[in-house]
Amino acid sequence: MTLKIGVIGTGAIGREHIKRITNNLSGGKIVAVTDVNQESAKSAVEQFSLDAAIYPDDKALVADANVDAVLVTSWGPAHEQSVLAAIEAGKYVFCEKPLATTAEGCMRIVEAEMKHGKRLVQVGFMRRYDSGYVQLKEAIDSNYIGEPLMIRCVHRNPEVGDNYTTDMEINDTLVHEIDVLHWLINDDYKFVQVAFPKKTKRAAAHLQDPQLITLETNSGIIITAEVFVNCKYGYDIQCEVIGEEGVAYLPEFSGIATRKEAKFGTSILMDWKQRFIAAYDKELQDFMDSIKNTGEPNGPTSWDGYIAAVTADACVKSQQTGEKELVVLADKPDFYKN
Amino acid sequence: MTLKIGVIGTGAIGREHIKRITNNLSGGKIVAVTDVNQESAKSAVEQFSLDAAIYPDDKALVADANVDAVLVTSWGPAHEQSVLAAIEAGKYVFCEKPLATTAEGCMRIVEAEMKHGKRLVQVGFMRRYDSGYVQLKEAIDSNYIGEPLMIRCVHRNPEVGDNYTTDMEINDTLVHEIDVLHWLINDDYKFVQVAFPKKTKRAAAHLQDPQLITLETNSGIIITAEVFVNCKYGYDIQCEVIGEEGVAYLPEFSGIATRKEAKFGTSILMDWKQRFIAAYDKELQDFMDSIKNTGEPNGPTSWDGYIAAVTADACVKSQQTGEKELVVLADKPDFYKN
Amino acid sequence: MTLKIGVIGTGAIGREHIKRITNNLSGGKIVAVTDVNQESAKSAVEQFSLDAAIYPDDKALVADANVDAVLVTSWGPAHEQSVLAAIEAGKYVFCEKPLATTAEGCMRIVEAEMKHGKRLVQVGFMRRYDSGYVQLKEAIDSNYIGEPLMIRCVHRNPEVGDNYTTDMEINDTLVHEIDVLHWLINDDYKFVQVAFPKKTKRAAAHLQDPQLITLETNSGIIITAEVFVNCKYGYDIQCEVIGEEGVAYLPEFSGIATRKEAKFGTSILMDWKQRFIAAYDKELQDFMDSIKNTGEPNGPTSWDGYIAAVTADACVKSQQTGEKELVVLADKPDFYKN
Amino acid sequence: MTLKIGVIGTGAIGREHIKRITNNLSGGKIVAVTDVNQESAKSAVEQFSLDAAIYPDDKALVADANVDAVLVTSWGPAHEQSVLAAIEAGKYVFCEKPLATTAEGCMRIVEAEMKHGKRLVQVGFMRRYDSGYVQLKEAIDSNYIGEPLMIRCVHRNPEVGDNYTTDMEINDTLVHEIDVLHWLINDDYKFVQVAFPKKTKRAAAHLQDPQLITLETNSGIIITAEVFVNCKYGYDIQCEVIGEEGVAYLPEFSGIATRKEAKFGTSILMDWKQRFIAAYDKELQDFMDSIKNTGEPNGPTSWDGYIAAVTADACVKSQQTGEKELVVLADKPDFYKN
Ligand SMILES: [Mg+2]
Ligand SMILES: [Mg+2]
Numbered sequence A, B, C, D: 001m002t003l004k005i006g007v008i009g010t011g012a013i014g015r016e017h018i019k020r021i022t023n024n025l026s027g028g029k030i031v032a033v034t035d036v037n038q039e040s041a042k043s044a045v046e047q048f049s050l051d052a053a054i055y056p057d058d059k060a061l062v063a064d065a066n067v068d069a070v071l072v073t074s075w076g077p078a079h080e081q082s083v084l085a086a087i088e089a090g091k092y093v094f095c096e097k098p099l100a101t102t103a104e105g106c107m108r109i110v111e112a113e114m115k116h117g118k119r120l121v122q123v124g125f126m127r128r129y130d131s132g133y134v135q136l137k138e139a140i141d142s143n144y145i146g147e148p149l150m151i152r153c154v155h156r157n158p159e160v161g162d163n164y165t166t167d168m169e170i171n172d173t174l175v176h177e178i179d180v181l182h183w184l185i186n187d188d189y190k191f192v193q194v195a196f197p198k199k200t201k202r203a204a205a206h207l208q209d210p211q212l213i214t215l216e217t218n219s220g221i222i223i224t225a226e227v228f229v230n231c232k233y234g235y236d237i238q239c240e241v242i243g244e245e246g247v248a249y250l251p252e253f254s255g256i257a258t259r260k261e262a263k264f265g266t267s268i269l270m271d272w273k274q275r276f277i278a279a280y281d282k283e284l285q286d287f288m289d290s291i292k293n294t295g296e297p298n299g300p301t302s303w304d305g306y307i308a309a310v311t312a313d314a315c316v317k318s319q320q321t322g323e324k325e326l327v328v329l330a331d332k333p334d335f336y337k338n
């Protein structure tokens, strides 16, 4: 049984996923595409020799009876409408982050999905599929390090373009930590606070970089997260969980080690694309496999998309106030408990 | 275009590859199977819901016009006959190691393939597809560590069964180093010598374990390889290339690190299957992709299978004589130069 | 020329220093001792076969014309009086932390020393003499990692006794970070804030453990320091400086590495005494050498003792208020610049 | 009680030890010096403001009744005569390596010392005092890694001068491994063999570099030692003991770690003098302390010097023959067992 997939948005990320499904993964097939730029849609079909219908817009694509599932890889502000259309039509959805650009938009999706009565949506938070995070979660869940008390995260990037703004350190960068950490410790955020350390000379005038974000959970775990997108030296993701019995670390990227010029060193990635490349494959493969095996996707849910939106909003507010801000989440519906 | 594959041998490794091609990789399809045990062939078809013909033997399978390529995953002594039959029929072959159980058998395959006039065969030496070895080769080829002068390898296994014999440390275990190292340094072996250090109490009475193997190449590089299959603590593959400008190491397996009970440690695998799991995927994907894109497989050739057989024979001879033994290779045909 | 030293306080730390000066270091000699417990003073003389006068109190010891320098290793509340007496008599002083138990007491010592007109006092903050911190300071001072923007410290202890209280996480434990960090970055603290993460079940009922302390410097560097004195797994001191060009780490303790039981690990100390053992030797040797060579001690000054007291007070206040607290330092006198 | 020491040889190493004893260590005092170059002897006295007699030669120095112990730091060929003279006079001797330049010379010292009836001599093999080797020995002796089966050593130097010859890779460089390894495993060497890998272009025309030395012990442990004195990248001493239960490694030098320019690295020393600087202090302090406390030195004995000479001779012979050579040791006298 092959999952027939329609793609909404044939830009860079859309094509990455088309390539993945067509050439590297098993069980899926691209049968329809659309893009606000119709030329882009056509060229994607040609590039991968797809046997796929080209639609003028998301609504038309979703209406195609041949489409089982929809991949939403358009720009962020368009996500909500496409996801809602797909749910309306009872189609599965894999939606790249953000699920919607506002917490309210995310809640509308949550409500539509609950009304439909079955989980249809998976959000593209790929870190949950990274073997390092999976091992870290196992170390926590097996109680190997005891009860988690503190977490320390680092999210560093060599540099960013000029259009990268202060709030994007939260919405585009920290959002990956926001999602993966609450999954890791199975807890929800209660307070957040953002501090601005001394600024690097490499950041644009309008950009506050680095930033230090503190997140406190309901059970009292304190998370310290550093976002530093002009760190120059590499793309570097770190996560350290300090528990009652010990400490566990996300693995370093597995590069060759060398002894040369008075240094014993291992390579650090410069390009973020390589860091989670296996996780991108796994999240989509799991999306297709879970639907085949259980009738529902098994990854990050609409509710996780909502949590990310509310938490990121609180962080952005704290960037402005400098104060500790409350994370006000609605009660979690039973529908999303498992 | 899908590569239609017939599988000869539906035991454990055969099924791993069937599963891989069916569920994880792209571009291939199992269309035929056979096994000396017909029940096994049938059960494999059922297990993976294959739409595949079941044949009484390798000759019948190879004769199926629907079969583009053959996967040889029977027991070692049967490989040569199946590979020769496939070449005879002009079919592509992916053959698990050994290509044949004797150097002469490998040479018969080499000659049959040259007579056919195009490369058809890939041998299942998967390490060349491991990202660590690939990075190591890049470090060498880019001259980052200068001219290689020495190599030091370690191949350790927690334990082996009672039927594992002294010569298997060469034929089953060291053979992976034999293949990957001459590829890594693009050089051929000239002498080998095996020494027996103090024996571990964990080895069976009949088994010499550990063993230290020295391989010297035409250009004078000396390789020291330790094989230790009852090392108890883990499955551990190491490779260190010492060059004129520096030293490069195969990456350690990327496990989580922990601080616990007065140790800062990273996990070592106990199960060898996990170590090269991504490489198994990549070797088969590359086999299928290369045939599609260039009309020939691109991995380890019949000639590489022949080199492995001759070198392993010299090592086994040295196990018996205790002396340095010559590795007598035929001249490399132009057919296998590239 | 031998520096003739009188010791005030012959408890455990006093005897460690007596042993050091007598058996391991060069250029010093214990010529006088005193202790509130006269039996302790006598037994110290016997234990190390000292040729030393035994005095009834600090004033009498300081008055001995044969005494060039005084070692203050009594209990904390007695330090101020002994240091003032020594300055009054124009004797050099090596005083274990705290210099005085209050900021006002430290200021009285500062003023007495300035009145005397020459630096006489060194405070026993030994970390500045640890080769790891020295290397870290070189990396910063040579601009190898660029301008420091953030620092992250960890101070973990396996366990503490029942008499260890919440404020001691600052006054006894964090105080070492307080001293060494402002020296490392050559900057002063402006704000501090203490947060209480989820408490470990291993801490006594009255003890808040772990604690997360944030210190912000005049130039905007933000330091995050974790104090966790019941971490169970080991004594572990970490320090990471994040700069504009890169990141530098305090070395891990240099223990043997092992591969055993599926772990590749290095040993972590359980006993804090071993961690800075070389630094204790170096601080005292430098005290004696500097006096011999330049007429003044060269280590942490009375002013550094004052900074530690003021900063620790602000941290303890923040433990109580939960708020960010200002560190109000007097202007640094020229006397203490470089 | 102060040990009064006479120094024979006031070149670079002699002065290092004079400085050490005078400024850094406790319990010793330089009371006499001599050198074939009398000006050197005089300038050493001045440099360190010694209160020491200057003698015309070793015999005169040894005859000084004020001298308790002799430090032999002249050039190698002169060692034997000075050591014999000191033993004759019943004086303690700390002799830098080599004890004598021939095995016969070492045996003459052994016999003289046995005739004297008490151990007087310590040879300057400082690695036994390195905290890394001490930890490694503890790991072995406590059976933490089980019975040792193999050892792998590396001795690398960035570069050597033109006067460094092929045999010096054994006599000056490997000799440190020869001494420390038989102490580490409490076993004696039986066979040695030297192989010459591909030569680095950085070695002088007359110099074979690197070299691979195999040493086999009486119990069957096989040691593989690499000597590479033009490795360019750093001074690097490695030692790995492979046992029945696990593997233990000599610690890496404890330098700061950095993340910079796409590398996570720790520094490697370029200058060999820093590597064992603490061990040099400890060996001399132990020499003085042991004499004071037990009446005999406790470090490497004359017999250890003899073992080093015989083993190095066999290695040099193998450099010439290319064959495995027997290490022919006399039976160990009870005098040297403990
Ligand atoms: Mg994603
Ligand atoms: Mg294979």
Ligand SMILES: [Mg+2]
Binding pocket: C096, C097, C124, C125, C126
């Ligand atoms: Mg101190």
Ligand SMILES: [Mg+2]
Binding pocket: D096, D097, D124, D125, D126
């Ligand atoms: Mg020495």
